[in-house]
Amino acid sequence: MNLRGAQATRFFAKPDPGTAAALIYGADAMRVALKRQELIANLVGPGAEEEMRLTRLSGQEAKSDPTAVTDALKSVGFFPGPRVVFVDGVTELQAKPVISALDAWTPGDATLVVTGGAFKKTSKLRKAFEAHAKAVAVGLYDEPMGREEIDAAIAAESLSLSTEARRGIEALAQELDPGDFRQTLTKLALYANGAEVAADDVTLMAPATIDAETDQVIAAAADGNAGAIGPLMQRLGGQGVAAVTLVIFTTRHFQQLHAAAVAGGVGGLRPPVYGPRRDAMERQVRGWGARKLEQALALLMDTDLTLRSASRAPQMAVMERxxxxLAMMARS
Structure with missing residues (x-):
């Protein structure tokens, strides 16, 4: 059976204990490793390694001893409970003993978990897992995390998020690889220590590269430098930055400007702003004023709704416009 998207996410989170085997493959080794860890943890639970209910083999070991995988599947452990045989880094040249073990599987045997690289549709290993009645094959591709994956990652860290913090987390999920994203959530959980996470907390914990890639184009809009926006957007688009990410971070910046305008200056912001960014924001607050900033936020809200709608308009073009x-409003 071939699993994709939400179906695959649900399988990793709550696998059927009657599953014979799972093949997890993809070009991104980190994505594959994270999903393999999640699956094995949910199959055998904590303490499986100490209780010798988890057997690890490499693809090379499987090839050098053709019966090793089958023997491991059928061996009976000293401790009771579900068992997993994990074969890591299997290539097409090492597929034969793994396929033989899959064919020999019977109820009561351990679950076979196999990882590998980007197998083609013609792969014998992939075909064997897809055709088996009790096995699954999951291909992981270099694409943004889906909503269910994000929800699962948030739940794993027991995070409580404000609405704006949630939007910030979703933006990070579009930009970061899964490993960095999970590390960021772990840092957030330690920082929050059980309290609700605010949007500023997400900004504080986000890797510096996310803000660095967007700061210039946001500053150009806030400073009225319309001529700089086009080239900057081309560069960001080429780097794979999503339009939704830009609208979230731009909205956050203008919300800060509006809060400062209402409070009488940047000094009233919480958390406070220091350094060169403080000077730039003070200048922008004076130039915009509270009323124009409200108009800017209304424009950004409309843009956000358009980006999240079924509109077929090119998203980066919508954001650039x-x-x-905004830059023209700043100059008016």
Whole structure:
């Protein structure tokens, strides 16, 4: 059976204990490793390694001893409970003993978990797992995390998020690889220590590269430098930055400006802003004023709704137009 998307996410989170085997493959080794860890943890639970209910083999070991995988599947452990045989880094040249073990599987045997690289549709290993009645094959591709994956990652860290913090987390999920994303959530959980996470907390814990890639184009819009926006958007688009990410971070910046305008200056912001960014924000607050900033936030809200709708308009073009309109508002 071939699993994709939400179906695969649900399988990793709550695998059927009657599953004979699972093949997890993809070009991104980190994605594969994270999903393999999640699956094995949910199959055998904590303490499986100490209780010798988890057997690890490499693809090379499987090839050098053709019966090793089958023997491991059928061996009976000293401790009771579900068992897993994990074969890591299998290539197409090492597939034969793994396929033989899969064919020999019977109820009561351990669950076979196999990982590998980017197998083609013609792969014998992939075909064997897809065709088996009690096995699954999951291909992991270099694409943003889905909503269910994000929800599962948040739940794993027991995070409580404000609405704006949730949007910030979703933006990070579009930009970061899964390993960095999970590390960021872990840092957030330690930082929050059980309290609700605010949008500023997400900004504080986010890797510096996310803000660094967007700061220039946001500053260009806030400073009224419309001519700089086009080239910056081309560069960001080429780097794979999503339009939704840009609208989230731009909205956050203008919300800070509005809060400062209402409070009478950047000094009233919480958390406070220091350094060169403080000077730039003070200048922007004076130039915009509270009323124009409210108009800017309304424009950004409309842009956000358009980006999240079923509109077929090119998203980066929609965001670029919004930023240019902001820059023109700043100069008016």
């Amino acid at each position: 919004a930023l240019i309109r």
